[in-house]
Amino acid sequence: MIGCGVVGTGVFRVLAEHGELIETRLGAPLEIVRVAVRDPSRVRGELVPREKLTTDVDAILEDPEIDVVVELVGGVERPFEWLKKAMERGKHVVTANKAVMAVRGEELIAIAEARGVDLIYEGAVAGGVPILRVIREAFASDKIVELRGIVNGTSNYILTRMSEAKLSFQEALAEAQAKGYAEADPSLDVNGGDACHKLTLLARLAFGAKIRPEDIPTEGIDIVDARDMELARRFGYVVKPLAVASIRTGALDARVHPALVPARSDLAAIHGATNAVHVEGALVGPTMFSGAGAGAEPTAVSVVADIIDVARNILADSAGRVAPGCVLGVAIREFPRLPPEELSLPYYIRLSVDDDAGVLAEVASALGQNRVSIEAVVQTVQEAERSATVVLLTHEARETDVRAALALIAELPALREPPVVLRIVR
Numbered sequence: 001m002i003g004c005g006v007v008g009t010g011v012f013r014v015l016a017e018h019g020e021l022i023e024t025r026l027g028a029p030l031e032i033v034r035v036a037v038r039d040p041s042r043v044r045g046e047l048v049p050r051e052k053l054t055t056d057v058d059a060i061l062e063d064p065e066i067d068v069v070v071e072l073v074g075g076v077e078r079p080f081e082w083l084k085k086a087m088e089r090g091k092h093v094v095t096a097n098k099a100v101m102a103v104r105g106e107e108l109i110a111i112a113e114a115r116g117v118d119l120i121y122e123g124a125v126a127g128g129v130p131i132l133r134v135i136r137e138a139f140a141s142d143k144i145v146e147l148r149g150i151v152n153g154t155s156n157y158i159l160t161r162m163s164e165a166k167l168s169f170q171e172a173l174a175e176a177q178a179k180g181y182a183e184a185d186p187s188l189d190v191n192g193g194d195a196c197h198k199l200t201l202l203a204r205l206a207f208g209a210k211i212r213p214e215d216i217p218t219e220g221i222d223i224v225d226a227r228d229m230e231l232a233r234r235f236g237y238v239v240k241p242l243a244v245a246s247i248r249t250g251a252l253d254a255r256v257h258p259a260l261v262p263a264r265s266d267l268a269a270i271h272g273a274t275n276a277v278h279v280e281g282a283l284v285g286p287t288m289f290s291g292a293g294a295g296a297e298p299t300a301v302s303v304v305a306d307i308i309d310v311a312r313n314i315l316a317d318s319a320g321r322v323a324p325g326c327v328l329g330v331a332i333r334e335f336p337r338l339p340p341e342e343l344s345l346p347y348y349i350r351l352s353v354d355d356d357a358g359v360l361a362e363v364a365s366a367l368g369q370n371r372v373s374i375e376a377v378v379q380t381v382q383e384a385e386r387s388a389t390v391v392l393l394t395h396e397a398r399e400t401d402v403r404a405a406l407a408l409i410a411e412l413p414a415l416r417e418p419p420v421v422l423r424i425v426r
């Protein structure tokens with residue numbers, strides 16, 4: 001094992017508590033031979049035997065007795081080199097690292113195929129929710145047309161706590177960090193980067209699409225204000241951190257952003273660090289999978305299940321025969337992308353403006369000129385400041401038209417703050 005932080009210590013717990021059960025199911029014991037860490041004095045947990053710790057990754061990669069290398073560090077370049085080196089030495093690899101699989105996954109999958117080894121990464125997406133297995137195995141007979149997920153536990157936790165306990169963004173983030181949900185660099189959680197990596201893996205696997213993180217327009221929950229959560233509720237919506245990928249139109253539409261979802265929808269009921277992925281298959285129809293998306297034990301359950309899969313393949317002499325990174329044996333290929341001007345959704349717009357005659361008419365005119373039709377408007381007046389908060393929900397409109405209207409609105413002298421715009425996903 002390389003790395004022994006939150007998930008690594010969870011792996012030791014899973015093996016300590018379920019070692020016998022696993023041995024019975026597998027027909028062989030699993031043993032952690034060695035654990036490479038940067039600083040052994042910082043490894044926590046009484047379950048981690050100190051004599052197994054080393055600071056030398058090569059002591060693992062070059063040990064011919066080791067069958068499987070499990071990478072739990074995170075980041076891209078160093079893990080890429082470790083995984084590559086391990087596979088080149090004929091070792092099977094398991095990782096929970098979404099960044100390396102998103103950024104350099106295609107290369108790693110090619111190496112696994114060439115070397116005939118297994119490369120499995122269930123722990124990289126949605127923690128304890130076995131969503132990659134579902135896509136790869138359970139829906140092997142269907143064609144997936146759309147995925148919609150809440151795949152960053154920290155973001156969902158923060159929005160939930162801001163909404164339910166009225167915590168500030170910083171307070172809620174501090175709680176998520178204390179609970180071990182957040183990445184070492186929590187900006188990846190709140191700016192959507194982590195969800196973007198996970199959506200890259202989901203879309204690659206579900207659609208066989210060649211896709212990279214930079215192909216996915218990404219907005220984080222750092223654009224969400226507590227006022228918008230409250231206002232959304234008045235219209236019957238809740239704000240959720242979504243990752244969406246669809247091939248419904250024949251072109252691939254993939255994006256990560258906070259969105260208003262109807263308060264009665266299944267994703268609205270996903271609270272705290274829980275993750276959920278709504279998968280729609282052409283024949284199976286809509287399905288949803290949810291559970292703990294972050295944290296030590298749930299993610300470790302996925303990692304150890306991957307190790308068991310590899311071990312089963314070794315015992316059955318079938319390791320590496322079907323590269324598990326591939327889509328049901330279909331090669332990863334270029335997919336046409338939905339042109340941005342074809343994205344069409346309803347939108348939520350919040351404006352802070354001078355409370356003067358004609359201002360609402362100017363706003364309505366900017367929208368009307370750009371073919372954006374208004375579904376609902378609510379205005380509240382702040383008498384003391386002579387200002388008004390105007391919230392508009394639009395009918396379905398092309399995003400390029402909404403952006404053009406907002407560019408006109410941004411020029412209005414009556415505007416007091418930059419407009420806030422959020423997508424509505426029904």
Ligand code: HSE
Pocket residue numbers: 124126127151152153154155181182183189194293294295
């Ligand atoms: N930081 C991630 C999250 C952990 O909050 O979802 C799981 O990948």
